[in-house]
Amino acid sequence: MAVFLQSLISGVLIGGVYALIGIGLTLIFGVMRVINFAHGDIMMVGMYLTYLLFTLMGVDPFVSVLISFPLMFFFGGFLQKVFINRVLNAVAQNQILLTIGLGLVMSNTVMLIFTSDYKILTTSYSSSTIQVGGGVSISTPLLVSFLITAVITAALGWFLLKTDTGQAIRATAQDRDAAQLMGINVSRMSVIAFGLGAALAGTAGALISPTYYIFPQVGGTFTLKAFVITVLGGMGSVVGATLGGILIGITESMSAVYISSGWKDVVVFVLFLLVLLFKPSGLMGKSRT
Amino acid sequence: MNKSMLKAAIGLIVLAGLLVVPRFVESPYALHMMILLFLSVSQGQSWNILGGYAGQYSVGHAAYFGVGAYTTMMLMYSRQVVPWVGVWAGVAAVIVVALVIGSICFRLRGPYFVLASIAVAEIMRLSAINLTTLTNGAEGILVTEIPAFKIGERVVTDFLTKVPFYYIGLFLALLTLAITYWVQHSKLGYYFQAIREDQDAAHSLGIHISVYKNIGLVISAVLTSLAGSFYGIYVGFVDPPTVLGLDVSVQIMLICIIGGMGTIWGPVLGSLLLVPLSEALRSNMITEGLVKIGLVSADSKVGLFLKENLAHAHVLIYGILVVLVILFMPDGLMGFVKKLASRRKREAA
Numbered sequence: 133m134a135v136f137l138q139s140l141i142s143g144v145l146i147g148g149v150y151a152l153i154g155i156g157l158t159l160i161f162g163v164m165r166v167i168n169f170a171h172g173d174i175m176m177v178g179m180y181l182t183y184l185l186f187t188l189m190g191v192d193p194f195v196s197v198l199i200s201f202p203l204m205f206f207f208g209g210f211l212q213k214v215f216i217n218r219v220l221n222a223v224a225q226n227q228i229l230l231t232i233g234l235g236l237v238m239s240n241t242v243m244l245i246f247t248s249d250y251k252i253l254t255t256s257y258s259s260s261t262i263q264v265g266g267g268v269s270i271s272t273p274l275l276v277s278f279l280i281t282a283v284i285t286a287a288l289g290w291f292l293l294k295t296d297t298g299q300a301i302r303a304t305a306q307d308r309d310a311a312q313l314m315g316i317n318v319s320r321m322s323v324i325a326f327g328l329g330a331a332l333a334g335t336a337g338a339l340i341s342p343t344y345y346i347f348p349q350v351g352g353t354f355t356l357k358a359f360v361i362t363v364l365g366g367m368g369s370v371v372g373a374t375l376g377g378i379l380i381g382i383t384e385s386m387s388a389v390y391i392s393s394g395w396k397d398v399v400v401f402v403l404f405l406l407v408l409l410f411k412p413s414g415l416m417g418k419s420r421t
Numbered sequence: 422m423n424k425s426m427l428k429a430a431i432g433l434i435v436l437a438g439l440l441v442v443p444r445f446v447e448s449p450y451a452l453h454m455m456i457l458l459f460l461s462v463s464q465g466q467s468w469n470i471l472g473g474y475a476g477q478y479s480v481g482h483a484a485y486f487g488v489g490a491y492t493t494m495m496l497m498y499s500r501q502v503v504p505w506v507g508v509w510a511g512v513a514a515v516i517v518v519a520l521v522i523g524s525i526c527f528r529l530r531g532p533y534f535v536l537a538s539i540a541v542a543e544i545m546r547l548s549a550i551n552l553t554t555l556t557n558g559a560e561g562i563l564v565t566e567i568p569a570f571k572i573g574e575r576v577v578t579d580f581l582t583k584v585p586f587y588y589i590g591l592f593l594a595l596l597t598l599a600i601t602y603w604v605q606h607s608k609l610g611y612y613f614q615a616i617r618e619d620q621d622a623a624h625s626l627g628i629h630i631s632v633y634k635n636i637g638l639v640i641s642a643v644l645t646s647l648a649g650s651f652y653g654i655y656v657g658f659v660d661p662p663t664v665l666g667l668d669v670s671v672q673i674m675l676i677c678i679i680g681g682m683g684t685i686w687g688p689v690l691g692s693l694l695l696v697p698l699s700e701a702l703r704s705n706m707i708t709e710g711l712v713k714i715g716l717v718s719a720d721s722k723v724g725l726f727l728k729e730n731l732a733h734a735h736v737l738i739y740g741i742l743v744v745l746v747i748l749f750m751p752d753g754l755m756g757f758v759k760k761l762a763s764r765r766k767r768e769a770a
């Protein structure tokens with residue numbers, strides 16, 4: 133029972149970070165209908181940013197979110213304005229290829245600067261845990277990152293539901309043409325949405341950097357995870373992505389315990405294929421006819 | 422002399438030239454480059470049949486490349502099966518894999534198909550890492566000695582030099598080129614293109630969509646598997662990231678996309694551009710060149726940095742090229758060349 137609880141808790145905690153990556157991807161897809169294959173690589177850039185801030189200026193990874201969030205927002209906005217914006221009306225395949233290309237450029241540029249060595253960001257609390265009793269313990273960095281994730285998700289929800297800009301973004305996602313007719317600056321909303329997506333991915337990168345290896349190719353795995361999460365939750369649904377992230381986190385940690393850690397990603401991909409086959413609209417998505 | 426005869430004549434001269442290259446070129450490095458070029462052409466051409474003609478953007482071709490390479494290498498390593506037999510076992514395995522993948526992924530369209538194809542390739546890669554008794558896991562399989570190829574008692578080749586690999590590679594490249602030519606000019610190819618242009622319209626015209634998609638996939642997968650087996654035997658080593666990684670799928674696809682999808686010469690053009698470029702980066706030729714013309718001094722910080730790192734980043738060139746191609750010439754180099762040619766024709770007229 134303790135093992136079950138333990139893996140459930142760590143699944144939920146890591147799932148929170150996954151949710152953040154998934155929300156970013158789903159936001160971009162919702163507003164632009166572009167599937168961002170560079171999403172994991174953007175997250176990787178966030179990890180290296182955190183690493184730089186930590187090693188050069190001694191900024192704590194969790195505090196560095198305050199710096200990396202706005203920086204990554206501008207980075208995302210830049211990517212949208214210079215590259216993505218030009219293919220908004222192109223066929224889906226070209227959009228996919230463009231983002232794959234951008235991802236390759238990012239990971240290889242980082243490799244050029246930092247080499248492909250694995251970097252570890254060791255903080256005083258990297259391996260500390262909190263005992264909850266019953267033989268269950270919680271990793272401190274995971275708990276803190278989960279709490280930060282929860283705050284950011286709540287803030288994002290408030291932003292999307294309550295502010296004018298947020299509502300304009302949602303309107304654009306619902307119907308781009310109608311939103312434009314209502315006087316919404318849809319191209320500006322696209323820049324903001326991509327910026328937010330990148331900022332969320334970068335933040336996720338910052339949050340996992342104390343507990344994960346940092347290397348230029350780390351993005352690929354997370355891009356795939358982000359897809360699994362968003363498809364599971366329903367493309368374009370923020371609530372779905374949150375649920376999907378936590379569900380994938382739990383699936384991973386459960387299969388690591390009960391099957392083997394080598395096969396946990398296979399379990400996730402098989403689950404993904406099953407969802408694609410039997411409920412392609414996802415848990416929260418409306419089926420498109 | 423009319424145009425098609427001219428084309429045929431040029432083709433024959435190039436072919437004859439390629440056939441006699443090993444007689445005059447002794448540098449193993451030059452032969453190595455040519456072999457890489459042939460491999461790249463056959464990879465790009467295989468993808469072209471499914472992606473370029475039938476319009477099914479698979480980003481999981483590493484699955485077929487890797488299964489072909491692994492089957493041949495595993496059989497040679499643990500069962501001493503000679504590679505020219507193992508290759509066909511690889512093809513058989515790939516056909517099974519392709520049909521399973523096809524039956525799953527072809528129910529999906531557009532981006533969902535892309536995602537599913539990636540997921541399947543990743544499952545293959547992770548399985549290769551985890552099924553250690555079969556595949557040696559992350560260590561990979563190293564085969565140092567390839568048995569000599571005999572017909573009866575006569576030794577045809579002992580694979581000691583690069584020359585036999587050169588001819589096998591050339592044959593493979595020509596084979597894929599010929600099959601692409603046949604696809605483009607056959608009824609099958611027209612079906613593929615109809616599916617690419619408008620799946621629903623093709624369906625309403627009575628084309629059995631899933632059957633033809635699967636035919637395209639099997640042709641493409643078998644050719645990719647041959648390329649994979651060839652790669653495995655040539656290099657003598659396979660491990661999960663080099664033959665089953667996502668990078669492999671992306672590179673296979675990019676050869677074709679940068680060159681021009683759905684054209685016979687696109688993948689050839691793409692290979693002619695990409696292979697020398699990425700080799701130049703990999704072998705530090707660019708850094709040495711910069712040093713030679715005096716732009717960067719060899720001992721300076723920048724020089725040492727470039728020497729140290731540029732070699733690792735040869736994939737960067739793929740990334741930059743694909744971004745440029747998508748933004749400025751969405752039909753690839755081939756489309757760009759054609760556009761230029763038709764503009765010249767119009768101006769002349």
